[in-house]
Amino acid sequence: MEEFLKKIINKGDESGNEMVVKFQLPSGLEIFGLPTKNYYGGHWDLGPTWNFVVMADKPFLVDAGRFGQGKILVDMMVSAGIETNDLGFVMISHGHEDHDGGLAELVNSTDLKVKAHRIYDLLIRQYSGQGPPGEKENFPAKCWHCPMPESFYTKNCLEYHQVLQDVKVEQIGDGTNELGRDIQTVHLPGHSPDCLAVLLSSEAIIVGDIVLPDISPWPTQEALYGEVAGVIRPFYEEAEAVFGLGRYIKSLKKLDEIAHRYPGIFVLPAHRFFYSGQWNWIRLSDRVNELIQHHKQRCAAIIEILQKGPMTAVEIAQEHFPENLLEGSGNFMAENEILSHCELLVKNGDLTAVDGNQYVATGKTNYEKSIEL
Numbered sequence: 001m002e003e004f005l006k007k008i009i010n011k012g013d014e015s016g017n018e019m020v021v022k023f024q025l026p027s028g029l030e031i032f033g034l035p036t037k038n039y040y041g042g043h044w045d046l047g048p049t050w051n052f053v054v055m056a057d058k059p060f061l062v063d064a065g066r067f068g069q070g071k072i073l074v075d076m077m078v079s080a081g082i083e084t085n086d087l088g089f090v091m092i093s094h095g096h097e098d099h100d101g102g103l104a105e106l107v108n109s110t111d112l113k114v115k116a117h118r119i120y121d122l123l124i125r126q127y128s129g130q131g132p133p134g135e136k137e138n139f140p141a142k143c144w145h146c147p148m149p150e151s152f153y154t155k156n157c158l159e160y161h162q163v164l165q166d167v168k169v170e171q172i173g174d175g176t177n178e179l180g181r182d183i184q185t186v187h188l189p190g191h192s193p194d195c196l197a198v199l200l201s202s203e204a205i206i207v208g209d210i211v212l213p214d215i216s217p218w219p220t221q222e223a224l225y226g227e228v229a230g231v232i233r234p235f236y237e238e239a240e241a242v243f244g245l246g247r248y249i250k251s252l253k254k255l256d257e258i259a260h261r262y263p264g265i266f267v268l269p270a271h272r273f274f275y276s277g278q279w280n281w282i283r284l285s286d287r288v289n290e291l292i293q294h295h296k297q298r299c300a301a302i303i304e305i306l307q308k309g310p311m312t313a314v315e316i317a318q319e320h321f322p323e324n325l326l327e328g329s330g331n332f333m334a335e336n337e338i339l340s341h342c343e344l345l346v347k348n349g350d351l352t353a354v355d356g357n358q359y360v361a362t363g364k365t366n367y368e369k370s371i372e373l
């Protein structure tokens with residue numbers, strides 16, 4: 001895949017922070033990689049967020065970095081020789097803060113139009129009377145599930161959500177030529193309900209967080225649907241249409257189809273593209289297979305742990321993950337991972353939920369058929 005690497009304009013650091021790099025596809029289409037700093041550190045470090053500028057007939061940007069990075073991203077574009085006036089729009093790959101945090105700042109300083117999936121447009125808005133009662137009443141729908149304490153979100157998130165309210169979004173997803181000639185979006189939910197990949201004819205695919213090298217993207221829980229059902233039900237009647245590990249696996253299978261249709265397709269991921277001083281090139285079919293094996297193994301491990309007796313997701317996480325991954329917010333990430341796997345195992349009859357939040361093993365391998373490629 002090295003052949004697509006055309007020029008390193010700024011070297012950046014070991015993790016790829018503030019690197020500026022130009023890729024070129026066989027057709028001649030140029031893509032700039034502009035990784036902006038992220039805040040997840042420690043044992044769950046994702047590395048920077050890779051934003052991309054695609055120099056199509058109407059050039060566009062994919063993603064806007066995290067909150068506070070909008071202006072820095074503009075500077076990076078300038079250093080790559082890109083005039084923001086030449087860009088037609090910015091497309092958001094999904095509504096996580098490390099991808100749309102810089103959006104409002106970017107839009108306000110450039111007048112760029114915004115395109116994103118319909119669910120994104122719906123979830124960044126406030127719905128008075130529909131949110132959880134209390135301090136979060138006036139938060140946008142995408143944050144209703146957030147488990148962080150008030151002190152955290154007042155300091156870290158409040159401004160980000162407030163400025164996003166004013167951003168106008170053109171809804172896209174699964175359309176033909178909506179981003180340009182031979183450029184299509186593919187709606188691949190699971191990591192987030194609004195995840196879009198961008199297929200650049202048969203040559204390349206920008207995958208956001210749907211597939212990453214090195215690390216496995218975390219799946220959502222179907223349980224999250226309940227909180228936002230009032231907002232998205234008119235379009236998606238069931239949780240499994242856009243949430244959960246089962247939906248994520250389906251998205252991976254769709255990517256596997258694309259990989260077989262276009263062997264050798266160049267994959268541009270949103271994290272760890274360059275990390276620890278080296279490039280992590282992705283062979284799409286191989287990586288999809290690795291991720292599927294990873295989730296199969298985790299399912300098997302949970303069933304194995306539950307042979308000791310009934311446990312809660314937190315207890316399973318403590319048995320399954322090494323201690324250093326359970327520090328601070330790692331605890332929440334680990335519990336989410338276990339819960340999304342437990343949902344899939346319950347559906348397949350391998351686990352049964354008892355006494356509210358405990359699980360018992362009631363099967364061994366039923367889950368395999370729903371995960372296998």
Ligand SMILES: [Zn+2]
Binds near residue numbers: 094096191192209
């Ligand atoms: Zn994400």
Ligand SMILES: [Zn+2]
Binds near residue numbers: 099270
């Ligand atoms: Zn991300």
